[in-house]
Amino acid sequence: MSTVQQETLAGSKSAGNIWVKRAWPWLACLVIALLAPTVLSSGHDIHMLSSMAIMMVFALAYNMLLGNTGLLSFGHAVYFGFGAYIAMHALRWSNNAVLDGTGYGVPIELIPLVGGLAGLFFGIIFGSFSTKKAGVVFAMISLGVVGLVEASSLAFTGFFGGEAGLFGDREDVNSLLGIEYGRSLTVYYLMVFWLFVCALLMFLLRKTPLGWMANAVRDNPERAQFVGYNTTTVRFMQFSLSAFFAGVAGGMFVLVEEIVTDEAIGFLLSGEVLLAAYIGGIGFFFGPIVGAALVVYLESNLSSISDAWLLYFGILFITVVMFAPMGIVGIIYQQWFNFRSGGWKGTIPARLYCTVTALIGLLGFICIVEMAYHYLRSWNPSAPMTLFVTTVDTTTALPWLVSVAILLVGLGLMLFHARPMLRRAVEAAGGNK
Amino acid sequence: MSQGNALTLSGLKKNFGRAEIIRGVDLDVRDGERHVIIGPNGAGKSTLFNLISGRMEVSAGEIKLFGKPIHNTPPHKVNRMGLSRSFQVTNLFQNMTTMQNLRCALLWGMGHKYAFWKLVNKQQEVTERAEQLMEQLNLTHRRDVPAGLLTYAEQRALEIGTTIGSGARVLLLDEPTAGMSRSESDEVVELIRQVTKDCTLVMVEHDLGVVFNLADRISVLVYGEIIATDAPENIRSNKAVQEAYLGTEVH
Ligand SMILES: Nc1ncnc2c1ncn2[C@@H]1O[C@H](COP(=O)(O)OP(=O)(O)OP(=O)(O)O)[C@@H](O)[C@H]1O
Ligand SMILES: [Mg+2]
DSSP: OOHHHHHHHHHHHHHHHHHHHHHHHHHHHHHHHHHHHHHSOSHHHHHHHHHHHHHHHHHHHHHHHHHHHOOOOSOTHHHHHHHHHHHHHHHHHHHHHHHHTSOOOOOGGGHHHHHHHHHHHHHHHHHHHHTSSOHHHHHHHHHHHHHHHHHHHHHOHHHHOTTTOEEOOSSSSOOTTOOOOOSHHHHHHHHHHHHHHHHHHHHHHTTSHHHHHHHHHHHOHHHHHHTTOOHHHHHHHHHHHHHHHHHHHHHHHHHHHSEEOGGGGSHHHHHHHHHHHHHHOTTSTTHHHHHHHHHHHIIIIIHHHOTTHHHHHHHHHHHHHHHOTTHHHHHHHHHHHHHHTTTTTTTHHHHHHHHHHHHHHHHHHHHHHHHHHHHHHSSOTTSOEEETTEEEOTTSHHHHHHHHHHHHHHHHHIIIIIHHHHHHHHHHHTOOO | OOTTEEEEEEEEEEEETTEEEEEEEEEEEETTOEEEEEOOTTSSHHHHHHHHTTSSOOSEEEEEETTEEOTTOOHHHHHHTTEEEOOSSOOOOTTSBHHHHHHHHHHTTTTOTTOOSSOGGGOHHHHHHHHHHHHHHTOGGGTTSBGGGSOHHHHHHHHHHHHHHTOOSEEEEESTTTTOOHHHHHHHHHHHHHHTTTSEEEEEOOOHHHHHHHOSEEEEEETTEEEEEEOHHHHHHOHHHIIIIIHHHOO
């Protein structure tokens, strides 16, 4: 039986089933997104959720380059930033129009679209020369562009608002739906709307001729040319579309923050989005979504718990790059696959043992880092320091010794006992890790 | 003069640094013929293909495809003008499945270009053509296997499929049967015969059995120069060819 027949048969018999299969992750995400504010309901949490939605759009846009086209950009915040600034100008213009009573302005729901068009515009301009080559050349040019733009953001204060940035007001704008967006919860739902629209579009884009050829150009640019495709054009179009979605994220940012500063356009954000996409897993569509959620969560919570949060962040990134280049979603996918095919049978105790020892080692490491930060950075190192459930004095030797001991025991057990044990268990079960 | 010729090479030269690899090649490939190029290792056969297909720039001379100059034109443009090539070393989208490789090869030729407003899987024509090709290539049972995991012979078959997929009028095949067993090679030759019924074929081949079986005309390339172009039986009896090439390999 030919596959066409199979497809049509499957189509007529179980079209519903296929749709359920395809749609359930989306529906599940939608339910989670809609219900999240009932659990995370403080002002801080809702702000965090909105930031997650923004970062998800941005990271997905970024992955159109890195994951789908194989272009490593160090400066994608440029398009986020231009999207944000121009969306902010649109918002301010609309504010004035409403306050003067002179006009209607841009309705608030469409401000992200303004950002998107701005991103697209600048994507076309900078993409026209930066996508001529892939690889190192592209990466270097992206670095040059973000440097150039960040520098000009301080020079052209009229457009960028200088160091203080630009303010707008989301309450004094017209709404298509007649909704007041004063409450951050209402804005959050608008963010969810844009997130789903963008995510769905980017998901579908991967399945178009352009999306396919982006993969082809990533894997074998030479062959792509010999089937009729101009690799530069493919990269350029992917780049411009990616800049569009980055700009949408910038526009969303404006509605949540009501302020834009040069942070929205510079190196730091460019690095952050790379991190988010990579940690989540650039080989999976949902990778950047998970990565963005994690990065924003850590940023908004870890930073208030620990001064060393940036260090943990860096270590997390290095760990993923070195030991799990497929990212978090990649690991989950792999383990799930493994689990389903019975690869976990008989190895669960070993797996648990491995995880627990690793966590013990991690605990010891965190204690050392926290104490070091306290010792080196506090005015008075001998002041008592709260560390988890105890209080320690970092000028005495005991807490250090205990921490190092915890680290060594955890790490040692994991490396020299738990891992070999897991390996043996896996071999005995005849599966793979 | 170029009336009735698919390809015309005149005064073609290629140097790598000071090394002259192609040293003045004149060659007419007639529309619709199966033209095989033979020659010893390192004679410059692959280089000649690289020049024709736009992979390399020529040092001197010109190449015409149906009367239009194509030398120093980027490969994708040469491809769109109706010339498609395969590679001596398999050159596929390794992570993509058989089906995906064929679809990629079909997209441009079937007019989908850079479209980002339609889904590849919904293009029934592309799917049907790809399935037809797969049937011809004997790869239907390997539909969803990544190209990198196919056997060598299957990869070679897919390489040919990818080349003919775009519906080009002129095909360049660089040693399509290299490294294959007798029976595999026979299958491939049969396939080539089938798919080149109404297009022009230029092929590099070492296996003289295959060459004399398939060719309408043969050119012999030795050290960057064509020493003879003729019908198979005349090539067999050509003194210069025997000295330079055949004599050393066929007894
Ligand atoms: N890019 C290059 N740079 C320098 N020299 C090259 C290059 N490509 C090919 N050559 C040289 O040109 C000569 C001809 O190579 P080519 O691959 O065209 O030979 P061929 O006739 O296809 O041989 P084979 O039968 O082994 O495939 C060889 O000596 C090779 O070393
Ligand atoms: Mg060769």
